[in-house]
Amino acid sequence: MAKQTLSGNMLIAQSGGPTAVINQSLVGAVLEAKKQKQIKKIYGALHGIKGILEEDLIDLGREGVRTLEDVAQTPSSALGSVRKKPTPADCAAIFEVLRKYDVRYFFYIGGNDSAETTHIINEEARKAKYDFRCYHICKTIDNDLRENDHTPGFGSGARFVASAFMGDNLDNRALPGVKINVVMGRHAGFLTAASALARVYPDDGPHLIYLPERAFDMNRFLRDVKRVYSKHGRCVVAVSEGIADKKGTPIASLFIKETDSHGNVQLSGSGALGDLLAGEIRDKLGIARVRADTFGYLQRSFPGIVAPNDAKEAREVGRQAVKASVAKQASGSIAIVRRPGKKYMVTYKRVPLKNVAKETQHMPAKFINKAGNDVTQAFINYAAPIVGKLPKVGRLKGVRVKKIK
Numbered sequence: 001m002a003k004q005t006l007s008g009n010m011l012i013a014q015s016g017g018p019t020a021v022i023n024q025s026l027v028g029a030v031l032e033a034k035k036q037k038q039i040k041k042i043y044g045a046l047h048g049i050k051g052i053l054e055e056d057l058i059d060l061g062r063e064g065v066r067t068l069e070d071v072a073q074t075p076s077s078a079l080g081s082v083r084k085k086p087t088p089a090d091c092a093a094i095f096e097v098l099r100k101y102d103v104r105y106f107f108y109i110g111g112n113d114s115a116e117t118t119h120i121i122n123e124e125a126r127k128a129k130y131d132f133r134c135y136h137i138c139k140t141i142d143n144d145l146r147e148n149d150h151t152p153g154f155g156s157g158a159r160f161v162a163s164a165f166m167g168d169n170l171d172n173r174a175l176p177g178v179k180i181n182v183v184m185g186r187h188a189g190f191l192t193a194a195s196a197l198a199r200v201y202p203d204d205g206p207h208l209i210y211l212p213e214r215a216f217d218m219n220r221f222l223r224d225v226k227r228v229y230s231k232h233g234r235c236v237v238a239v240s241e242g243i244a245d246k247k248g249t250p251i252a253s254l255f256i257k258e259t260d261s262h263g264n265v266q267l268s269g270s271g272a273l274g275d276l277l278a279g280e281i282r283d284k285l286g287i288a289r290v291r292a293d294t295f296g297y298l299q300r301s302f303p304g305i306v307a308p309n310d311a312k313e314a315r316e317v318g319r320q321a322v323k324a325s326v327a328k329q330a331s332g333s334i335a336i337v338r339r340p341g342k343k344y345m346v347t348y349k350r351v352p353l354k355n356v357a358k359e360t361q362h363m364p365a366k367f368i369n370k371a372g373n374d375v376t377q378a379f380i381n382y383a384a385p386i387v388g389k390l391p392k393v394g395r396l397k398g399v400r401v402k403k404i405k
Contacts, residue, residue, distance in 0.1 A: 006132070006133065007104065008102045008103060008132070009041040009105070010043065010107070011057070011098070011101070011103040011106050012029055012042070012044055012108075013044065013051060013052065013109070014079045014139075015081055015109065015111075015113075015114040015117065016081060016139070017111070017300055018300050019076075019152065019153030020156035020300070020301055020306050021075075021155075021306060022075075022153060023074055023076075024152070024318065025109050025139060025318035026109060027068045027072035028072075028316060029137065029319065030068060030318075032322040038105075039105055040102075042059070042060040042061040043059065043060065044058045044060045047079070047082045048079075048080075048082035048084060048110075049082065049086055049094065049108075049117065050084055051080070052097050055097055057101070058079075086117055086121065091121060091124040095124065095130055104132040105132065105135075105325050106121065106133070107136075107318075107325075108136055109136075109318070110140070111140035111145060112358055112359065115333055115358070116357040119136075122331045134353070135321045135322075135325050136353055136357075137318055137321045138151045138333060138335060138356070139152050141154050141299060142187075142188050142190065143158075143190035144188035144362070146355060146356055147351045147356055148356075149346065150336060150386050152317055153310070155310030155387055155388070156306045156310045158194030158307070159305045159390070160298070160302050161195050161295070162195060163305060165195040165236065165238065166390065168205070169199075169205040169236050173234065176289070177291065178225060178236075178278075178281055178289065179234075179235070179237065180274050180277050180290075180292040180293070182239050182271070182294040183195065184296075185241060186241065186250075188213070189363045192210070192211055193238075193363060193368075193375045194383055194387060197387055200393055201395060205235070206237060207236055207237070208225065208235065208373045209238045209239075209373060210237070210372075215244065215245060215372075221280075222280060222285060224373050225237065239273065252270070252272060252273040274292030274293060274294050278292040309386060310386065313336055313346060316348060317336065324350045328350065330350075332351055333350070333356045334349070344385035363379075367379035
């Protein structure tokens with residue numbers, strides 16, 4: 001059967017939490033689209049589907065290569081982002097805009113909620129018999145998209161986390177106490193687990209790592225902290241914002257009630273979890289110097305911490321999405337697949353939108369230790385090439401001088 005050629009305009013948008021490399025995907029898609037004869041005009045919607053509904057568009061085809069390359073190196077969403085789940089009425093309005101601007105190629109850069117939105121739009125297009133290609137371009141620092149070995153944004157976010165813990169461990173060693181850092185990760189602990197990459201010496205922190213994949217028990221947590229503190233005279237703790245009790249209730253949700261349009265509790269908008277854990281340690285263990293920080297949005301768009309492989313792969317998923325859209329009749333999502341072998345290599349494949357939409361994937365059991373308070377070497381082997389080389393730190397030999405009598 002002959003391949004059908006579909007000619008028309010392209011519309012691209014960004015959605016969900018920004019990352020340090022999301023603009024690499026945008027630029028990769030735009031530059032590839034400029035090579036495709038089937039694609040005429042290239043529109044960018046400001047603030048995701050909100051921009052489509054309001055017809056708040058810019059002409060990306062008029063942006064020069066130099067400008068696009070500068071934007072590619074810049075963290076956060078150049079087009080602006082949004083957290084909005086389209087209603088049936090929104091979908092109907094979106095198609096009116098698509099028709100008006102003769103959009104036949106639609107690309108949405110985002111995580112699993114964005115994939116769900118892309119899937120909804122694609123399904124509604126099929127019902128309306130509107131002929132166009134609809135592609136999701138993967139992105140999320142949480143690293144929780146199904147079908148993907150890892151996702152663009154995770155490597156750089158994990159690099160920030162590892163670097164921050166490396167510095168915090170040095171600080172904690174200089175002024176001993178208990179330090180708790182709360183890291184992003186609602187259902188998946190990949191980003192929090194990346195804190196383990198900060199370890200250089202055997203006694204380095206984080207000494208304890210708690211992930212949403214394992215039920216959190218306060219009493220067990222206090223015992224763990226007491227054990228480490230007794231051994232080292234200090235303790236650095238990494239905690240995912242999504243840690244939950246054995247019933248699956250997030251600990252932080254007991255204090256935070258704000259939700260987004262997808263029904264997600266805004267876990268990253270408060271320091272309540274860190275304050276709770278620090279308070280328990282002070283009250284129950286009697287340790288005076290206890291501090292807690294919530295990394296929050298700092299992890300997403302921090303300049304200067306971009307992981308090289310992350311930037312390269314983010315660019316490529318954007319490019320591959322456009323190539324697949326003009327080569328295939330089916331819509332889909334571009335996934336990153338790691339090739340087997342000791343040398344780190346990846347490839348890209350188109351997968352059905354429904355396979356990526358809405359649901360998330362979790363840390364495999366082999367990445368988490370039996371006690372549920374640390375990661376395994378298997379995780380280190382998995383994450384290290386994605387994150388890349390970290391700053392080098394040293395330590396004095398510490399040869400003691402004999403006291404003069």
